[in-house]
Amino acid sequence: MFRRDTQLPPSPLLARSRAILNHLRQSALMCGFLLLCGVAHADVKSGQEALRKGQWKEAETEFKSGMPLEKGPAHLGLGELYLTTGRYPEALQEATAASLIPAAKDRALCLGGEIHRETGKSADAIKMFQAALAANPRNLRARVYLGIAQKETGQKEQAEKTLDQFFQEFNAGKIDAKKGDQLTYTGMAARHLEAWQDASSTLQDAVEKDPGFLLANLEWGDLFLVKYRADEAAKCFQAVLKVNKNLPRALVGMAKVQLEAAYDVEKATKLADEALKNNPKYVPALNLKAHLALDDEQFSGAEALLKQALAVNPADLESLTLLAASRLLQDDKPGYEALRARVLKQNPRYAGFYFEVGEILVRQHWYAEAAALNRQAVALDPKNANALAALATGLLREGTAHEAEALKLLDQAFQQDGFNVRTFNTLNLYEEVIGKEYETFPSGPFVYRFNKKERPLLNRYVPARLQAAWERYVKKYGFTPKTPVTVELFTERQHYGARTTGLPEIGAQGTCFGSLVTAMSPSSAEASWELVLAHELAHVFHLQLSKNRVSRWFTEGLAEYETNVAQPYWKREHSREIYLSMKRGDLWKLSQLSAAFTKPDRPNGVVIAYHTSSLVIHFLADTYGFPKIVQGLKLYGEGKRDAEVLTAITGKSLDQLDGEFRAYLTKKYDHYARGFLFDPQAYGEPSKVKSEADSKPNDAAAQAALAAVLLSKQPEAAAGQAKKALALDAKNVVARYVLASAMLQGRDAAGAKAEFEALLTGGTDGYSIRLALGQLAVAAGDVEGATKHLQQAKQWDPDRSEPYVLLAQLWEKQGRRADLLKETEAFLDVEEHDHEAARLLIDRYAADKKWADVARVAPRVIGITPMEPYVHQQYGIALAELNRPKEAVEELEAALLAGPRKPGPVRGLLAKQYLLSGDRARARDAAEQSLKEDPGNPDAAEVLGKLK
8 A cells, every 4th residue: 555665575475376276276185284295095095185175084084994004194194183173182192103103203203293382382392393303304394393382482592593494405405496395384484583575485485386285375374464464364264275164273364364354253253163163172263262252351251261272282372461461451460460470481582472462452442551561572572573563553542742752663663574564554654644745733732633735724623623522521521631632634544544553444434542533534524524523532531531441332332422412413323223122132231232342243233332332321321410421431440340330330230220221212212112113133044934934834923924034135035925924814014014015126016005005004103114105105296195104204213314315305306495405404414424415405505595594504514524615605605694704704714725616706705704804904915816816806896995
């Protein structure tokens, strides 16, 4: 995305030839993780093939069958099988048996070393690898794993000496560049020596030379992952899974891809579970699931998983690090220190401990603590690129105060590792974009960073509105955050992404780090910038007041609450989904809300989590008073968790509060309860619904349920199924609704209308029924019927915008201008981010010269799209017509800054407002300039006439 001149171009790592995938010829594939070579008995060869494909039972049978004739390869095959599937004691027995066979000795000793390494016996692993090399100095697999084991135990110099032999032999021509296995081991050595370019190039060569040597793609995929290239990593792991869909390492690799690419917890968890199905003791899969649990503050669950992992491998650095992070997040300092000491005793040079714990803390908004940990990492290893980059990122999250130090550290990180995409992007953002296109300046408690071209116009709106929000929050929370708070607005999404995460892909509109807010510029017109900044500024107060300890659901819900109460139309429109969730019985409990943001278990789950969280805050504030909310933030700052905080501020248990919240929603959503709502999610898995219908052919409800699940994708089949249900029970509401809807989709207007009206006649009413009848009436030109049904639809569900759209179209066609304007403004109350509707509203009010309406609506429109000269011009005209010259001056000046196509008329009116405001000098200058731009402009001529 960004370019940076360097002696170490990133292209060898970031580019990948797609041609390699065509080399996966099934007939030539040899399982890359097997140690076997030479001619083998037919049963052993069949075992190798089964092992290659992940057919574990078949492989075991074949290897045992081949044991009498090919003991060495059979023992090795069984050992590799048992190692891969987590049967470690059996694997060691097979390796031991194989070591007694001279032809298999060095390979068996290497396998034994790998088993010891997987089970935390590092010293024994090193001895085994050394013994393998003593038996065969050319056992490159044993050599590379010896170097890795030495590195993992802090023997840095020995590890470098061991691994550097690969470079020496490669340069001396002793590494066969035509053999994928030798290239893979050489690439692994390069990776662990942090020679990233050599590692990537060599692993790519290995894959191209022998696509069937699976270890090459596994290592290459891991390399891409640590450089944040999930897209390329995915190709590596997919190539492996195409051969062996059951290989735990590849499954966990793909799980990590899902998290890095889109933080898809559901897919990642399924992949990790699949890995554990194949190897119940696979430590990386247990670690991944524990990491996800820590993200959701599910500490007991995380530690249970880590206990399992450490039972397998007591020396696993990742497991110990995750456990230390869990202890620290629970404010168990002694527990954390004990684990830290344990890790550093095992590997005194493991700066990654501090970095990894810091990364977990960042996900919980513990930015200062993470920065302190990364300083410890850098002190331990001044050349640790990850820690240098993380420390720099942490300092940049504090705003502009430490940018010089941060950029220096980031440059050091880049010198150590030119392939870290986040480092690369961030440096280029500052050098090529921020440094050249942006300006930074203070204003009140804020430091702003705007695009130079946009600053003159943004200065007129953003600081004033944020200052007003600041003062409102200071009064409301009784708290003044640490200043300055930096606010950076970016014109390009890729620049916003790079500043926020180091990567260009980011879907959010704004982000808060406690002392820094980054967001899309108002010029993007993607959303109401005023709402976004009010939301993010609220987070500043929540994070700082709680010392960054507040739960995610609480701060997100509270930020949503603040925008809700600031403007009634700043709200989310997912009430129907929340009501249906409550009706189904799967409304999230308070204890589940934070996890709902990362593990959404329903369509639009994340935005529904935002809305649900805001409703909880509304419930708490309405029931117990807003001061209790403030008290809650302070309690989070004392290290309290959700259960303790909520109980302290309400005097109720979580279960009691769950019940009260449901009662609150039941009352709030009474209008939904009185009507019919169609909920496809209520029926469960389609296969189960069909099975139920098949087993109960005379049950109308079961037949109607099947019709319901068929409706979205098979409307014709749904209609037939609905008729079947109605034949059993003519009063079945679901069946009749499905039949009507299927007819509507099939363009049978008359049939659909008859069925929907039959529902009304039978006493069933609701939003979707009225909306459908309204649509049919509009299509038929029935204005009265459309009006009646669509107005009823609004009452049944005030959150839905479809009735407003249909009525606006109808009024426009009918020439009912007043109704059209009213409907457009009401639509904007529901779709508060809609730039086009906002612009159209100003255009229509201005065309009708409804200046009071223009003046009333324009500030709201500017809160969405402040860069359009026409909006400012019409607002200025309206203010002038309303005899508010000083305010008119502000808007007409803004119109000129926005760059109108014809500035002359705007400047002429501005001259007139200057004169009315008593500024004669500016009036003259503006009038003279107006006449140059628009000769004969009457406003300018009038002003100059009065100034004579």
